[in-house]
Amino acid sequence: MAAIISCNCYFSLAASKWVNPRIPTKGTSFLRTQKSSSWLNRQLLPKCPSQKHVQCHLQDGQKGRSFPLKECAVSIVLAAGLITGMPSLDWSPNAYAASPALPDLSVLISGPPIKDPGVLLRNALPINNKAVREVQKPLEDITESLKIAGVKALDSVERNVRQASRALKQGKTLIIAGLSETKKEHGVELLDKLEVGMDELQQIVEDRDRDAVAPKQRELLQYVGDVEEDMVDGFPYEVPEEYQSLPLLKGRAAVDMKVKVKDNPNLEECVFHIVLDGYNAPVTAGNFVDLVQRRFYDGMEIQRADGFVVQTGDPEGPAQGFIDPSTEKTRTIPLEIMVNGEKAPFYGATLEELGLYKAQTKLPFNAFGTMAMARDEFEDNSASSQVFWLLKESELTPSNANILDGRYAVFGYVTENQDILADLKVGDVIESIQVVSGLDNLVNPSYKIAG
16 A cells, blocks of 8 residues: 655745745646636635745555645755755655655756847857857847946946957858858848947947937847847757647747736736747647637636736536547647757646756746646646746746746747736636737648638
């Protein structure tokens, strides 16, 4: 008979911020529907985000366990390490035989975290051109320079601009050589605009116009990101044969999600701009774009908003996902995780299950508004239509090193108005989601077959 282990873990965070390691689970804690008791038993943490402790339970051998012991320990390790500076934690293999050893704490606490979705998206492109990255980095560093108070920040910004300008001048030939032949003309045009923009930013700094720096920085980084996308020549790998008939996003797309906000006198509606990354999650992003084209999410309510995530996608009725009219069955997709250094994603297993404890994901759960697929806690390939956006304090879960990375499929980031996600409540209505760019990157669109 399997041993039954019970664990109640309480860790006072004292002066630290509250850590919520709850993982969004398909069919979990939706207030609007009454599901079976099995999903109720999979509630991972109490709902109140203001409590000052972490509570978790494990009953091994039962179907309805509320939070795995290992994940409880990881959360405690994260909090304790951040407060005490504890360098490592030894984990006895006899403590929980069903789980492998915990990853080294130095992997979990590695920073500083990258929180900007634009930076994450640029870094995730499948390119290898050092020259353009040397232009990108100092432009991104302007964000840190602007954290200096007053006009003193402009001295640091000026150094950033000069470094970027020098890198562009010295590396332009190598950047152009890295452009895809079919996109070279467009890429060169963007580089010319980038050069002009650099001179304009330099003039802004000389004029000591601090307020004009950030808008010009965003403009220049948009040029850099577009140049980098012009370096991608076709789709870089083959999706496994068993998934090739699914809707696939072979490239990137962007959508605008318009939400009608209730009971908030300061905000009636908001449009969230979301970039979807099919280079690193073609199956996951393709599934979502296909559902968007079916207007699946239009008129749907926000179904979870608890300070940890905002979640939607659970349709009316007993089904917990999209029912494909052609099969009258729930369409599910595999867990899809791209890892740095790999040429293609892993499918159907978490990185933990694959033994890749130190692997870093291409699309980490780090930016406020990271978008991912919800799924059944114990079924890796059960994602269908439910999606969530992560709201969290990234200092407590460093980039590429928190307990969500490698367990849930990230496929995009909210890049505009992401801060307003925290103001959404259960019952707010998604009026529409529309694809505004990249629809031509969708292959095998089932919405066209459905008419």
